[in-house]
Amino acid sequence: MTQSPLQTALAYAELGLAVIPLCGPGCRHPRCKSPGKRPYDLLARRHMEGWQHRGVPSPEEIERWLKAPGAERANIGCLTGRVSGIVAVDVDGPAGEALLTRLAGTDLPATWTYRTGRENGGRRLVFRYPESGRIPSRLIEAGGGTVEILSDGRQMVLPPSVHPSGRVYAWLPGRDPWAFGPPAPAPRWLLELAEGGGEGHRRTPEEWARIIREGAEPGARHPTLTQLAGHLLGKRVDPAVTVELLQAWNEARCRPPKPREEVERIVRDLWMKDQAKPRPAADKPQGAAGRKAWNDIARLIDWGAFWADYTGQRVPPGIGRLATSCPFCGAAGGFELHLDTGAFRCGGCHIWGHGLDLARHLCRAPTHRALAILDHYTRKEVPA
Structure with a gap:
């Protein structure tokens, strides 16, 4: 009998991955724009909020998932970033592969790798999260290709989940966690991108205009809001103004909109991180x-x-x-x-x-x- 995607949850959790149920590829919720990819609360029977703050589930919690109605139709995913100790690189088809070659050169070690459900042959590479420092999530676009870094605050679909097209996410031969062993450390080019260097470091005004015009679907809303917030704050736009601008964009262009408090939290976290950076001592008022x-x-x-x-x-x-x-x-x-x-x-x-x-x-x-x-x-x- 074929194993359902969620029945692999315990094996993934034993690797230290913060696994999470996803809605099935046939999800019919009227507001679900990404069937098979959105975190899903099987016990409450609705899409999950606050999943970014979850950790590695216990065996007892996984057992409750498997006994819940509809568990056999659910997909499986996991949080990326420090919580799972991994960072993923999502490569979108041939144009994405060409961009990855430009970014990485020959610095592309063997690591966990699986085929995604895209028609154009996408794949996802999984590396070990660095012990010190952090790698932020970001989307890199150039030459018609995209490479997306999935890290803190993101999640990814895991094999053997099923894409809405019917294609199955599948580990490449010898590149699954059990045959390969621990994933390779994040390569230097990936660490350099995290520090703000490398290709894709600066977007053109046309790229920002396209992002604002096209909006974001589930799975891309959080990183896009984070990128826009970082861009505005980096231009020294007041954080309160940044919040209001992003709230308006969120309501008009995100499908569906993120909760207002989550938009505020994104701006607050970025602003607090900026405040924590060391700065030259400024003159103080006298007396x-x-x-x-x-x-x-x-x-x-x-x-x-x-x-x-x-x-x-x-x-x-x-x-x-x-x-x-x-x-x-x-x-x-x-x-x-x-x-x-x-x-x-x-x-x-x-x-x-x-x-x-x-x-x-x-x-x-x-x-x-x-x-x-x-x-x-x-x-x-x-x-x-």
Whole structure:
């Protein structure tokens, strides 16, 4: 009797892979745009949310999956990245193979490899995740070919899952985990791509326009949102603005849209990672009184700007305009701050702007408490 895909779950889990059930190739859920590829909760009988945070399942959990209705029709996948100790390279047909040759040259060691269900003969190579550092997920496009790196926050379909076309995902001879042994370490070219070097490092404006225009299906939504967020934040777009832009794109172009809180989490994680990078020491405001005054102003600006932007309400009555000495030129009474909108200007040095622009100047940081305050206001709470 032929073994169903999910019946291989225990064998994969014993390898340390964070396996996960996927919907079957005949999934008829009206919002499922990728039958056979989306994580599926067999016990709740619906597509799974929050699967990115799962780990290696226990034998008892796998046993419950196998006893659930519809288990025989389910596919099997696993999380990629550090949780499973692997990173996969997805190669899309002949054009993808040509691009892989340009990226890797001769640095392509033998490792776990299987055939995917694509009509054009795609394959997936699986390498060992590095013990130190990390490899981010990313999509590389050039010359009409695509090579996709599946790492943290992603999942991949595993053999012997069935593609909607009826083709079966299958390990190449001698390249399955049990015959081959541990996967090869991630090669140097892959590590260099993770560090931002190599081909595909910079997208052209036309490529960004295509991504924005075409949107993303399940399986590509999370990495595409991450790439767009990284691109915007890398251009020093304010993280709060980045969140709003991605929420609009998510609602209009992702099929189906990701939960709003997940979009916020993507931006927050990237911004926090950027904040953790070492930076040259910046000049600080002189004197404790000066530092307190500047931080107080920045806090008030954050309050007014975010209250207006994220709740659609004005700040409480009685707090409208603050006239004080300009923290930049020192002109007495020349600096006006409108707390209801976060707008500011100085009649002395003619500096002007809105909300967090001033906070960045005052506190010498990319954005002063922006995402912490965003957390409060998306929950409709007033920050302390």
